[in-house]
Amino acid sequence: MPVDVRLPTVLRPHAGGKSVVTLEGGTIGEILQALVTEYPDTSDQVLNADGTLHRFVNVYVNDDDVRYLSALETPVKAGDEVSILPAVAGG
Amino acid sequence: MGVHRSVLDLIGNTPMVDISQLSPNPNARIIIKLEGQNPGGSVKDRVALSLVEQAERDGVLKPGQPDQVLIEPSSGNTGIGLALVCGLRGYHLKVVLPENVSPERRQLLEVFGAEIIESPGAEASNGAVRMAQRLAAEHPEWRFLYQYGNAANPRAHYEHTGPEIWRDCPEVTHFVAGLGTSGTLLGVGRFLKEQNPSVQVWAIEPPAGERVDGLRNLDDGYIPPIFEELGGADLLDRKTVVRPRESIEWTRRLKSEAGLFVGISSGAAVAGAAKCAASLPEGQEAVIVVVSADGGWKYLSTGAWTDDLDVVTQRAEETIYF
Numbered sequence A: 001m002p003v004d005v006r007l008p009t010v011l012r013p014h015a016g017g018k019s020v021v022t023l024e025g026g027t028i029g030e031i032l033q034a035l036v037t038e039y040p041d042t043s044d045q046v047l048n049a050d051g052t053l054h055r056f057v058n059v060y061v062n063d064d065d066v067r068y069l070s071a072l073e074t075p076v077k078a079g080d081e082v083s084i085l086p087a088v089a090g091g
Numbered sequence B: 001m002g003v004h005r006s007v008l009d010l011i012g013n014t015p016m017v018d019i020s021q022l023s024p025n026p027n028a029r030i031i032i033k034l035e036g037q038n039p040g041g042s043v044k045d046r047v048a049l050s051l052v053e054q055a056e057r058d059g060v061l062k063p064g065q066p067d068q069v070l071i072e073p074s075s076g077n078t079g080i081g082l083a084l085v086c087g088l089r090g091y092h093l094k095v096v097l098p099e100n101v102s103p104e105r106r107q108l109l110e111v112f113g114a115e116i117i118e119s120p121g122a123e124a125s126n127g128a129v130r131m132a133q134r135l136a137a138e139h140p141e142w143r144f145l146y147q148y149g150n151a152a153n154p155r156a157h158y159e160h161t162g163p164e165i166w167r168d169c170p171e172v173t174h175f176v177a178g179l180g181t182s183g184t185l186l187g188v189g190r191f192l193k194e195q196n197p198s199v200q201v202w203a204i205e206p207p208a209g210e211r212v213d214g215l216r217n218l219d220d221g222y223i224p225p226i227f228e229e230l231g232g233a234d235l236l237d238r239k240t241v242v243r244p245r246e247s248i249e250w251t252r253r254l255k256s257e258a259g260l261f262v263g264i265s266s267g268a269a270v271a272g273a274a275k276c277a278a279s280l281p282e283g284q285e286a287v288i289v290v291v292s293a294d295g296g297w298k299y300l301s302t303g304a305w306t307d308d309l310d311v312v313t314q315r316a317e318e319t320i321y322f
Helices: A009-015 A028-038 A040-046 B044-058 B077-089 B103-111 B121-138 B152-168 B183-195 B225-229 B244-258 B264-278 B297-302 B309-317
Strands: A002-006 A020-024 A057-061 A081-086 B016-018 B028-034 B069-073 B092-098 B115-119 B174-178 B200-205 B238-241 B286-292
Touching (some): A002 A028, A009 A040, A020 A028, A028 A040, A028 A057, B028 B152, B028 B264, B044 B077, B044 B152, B069 B077, B069 B121, B077 B092, B077 B103, B092 B121, B103 B297, B115 B121, B152 B183, B174 B183, B174 B264, B183 B200, B183 B225, B238 B264, B244 B264, B244 B309, B264 B286
Parallel strands (some): A002 A081, B028 B286, B069 B092, B092 B115, B174 B200, B174 B286, B200 B238
Antiparallel strands (some): B016 B028
């Protein structure tokens, strides 16, 4: 099913300048595979060679970090909003 | 209360207030711990004192010896806490501060005698950390206590903030706090889970990485070393983003419905506590303790309580408030 994925500033040049892309998938892993298939330049930014999530990438479903849900197996459904954010410091 | 020997003795033992009127779930109480009551105005006073005292125990800093210089990256509150402590101990503090923090943070650093070194706002706190690391390497004679990589940061919360919460609210079932250096979550979360392993720990963060224009690529990302070294990913049960608009709406609700004048990150944390309350299975009782990192004083210039919500949201998106 189609899901909107919000991209951070740092990824937009690799995705045709778009801030939101619509991708098909039933899990976060499928959504990210669809992203790197459609925009190959995002591949080494988002995923490691073994298909796991890059350590400086945080992915959220409806603002919840998927690492604390079911990681790449986290299900997504129509109407969910997925966002990708780089890890940054606070404090 | 008595008479205290030093203002530093007033750090900690902050009050907690029941704000369950803001809970969306009648079975979930929400209790807020008011860290703005610390003498430097934020939770970071605890960290500052812990960092300096550990450095003195280690011989890195020598009380009474002249010309000792510290450098530290901070978006404000750690810098203000360090400036307070360093001023009393006679150390000279240089704070690497992103240029897009609220003017009050800068003013307070100046009031307490810190020297400010600006880092590019477009690189947010990541840029401040990098600049401080570079300057510390170029000046080995400066002391770099490095709050993001110093176990004395979470230890302040393990030894004080956590035990205070357990003493004042042993019925706690959930702990919610903002994620900056991760010190509060690591220290309090570990202490509470040792007392009661079923306590759930929720981290709240702003969508800071969304608009950081200064990142060249995602390899410029940053995870505090203490988070990785102390098993932060295993300790947290949930991590959730609260956006600026919602943060300001909850900051306003705290003022209007609970009489609490707290900073914008506190609005974000309480929005997270409300989300936690709303997520509970029906009938489950909970006591959610949430940390208010600072008071509202440093954010008056943002118009957070007075100006049009759209305008304030736009301003908040351009300002570091965590």
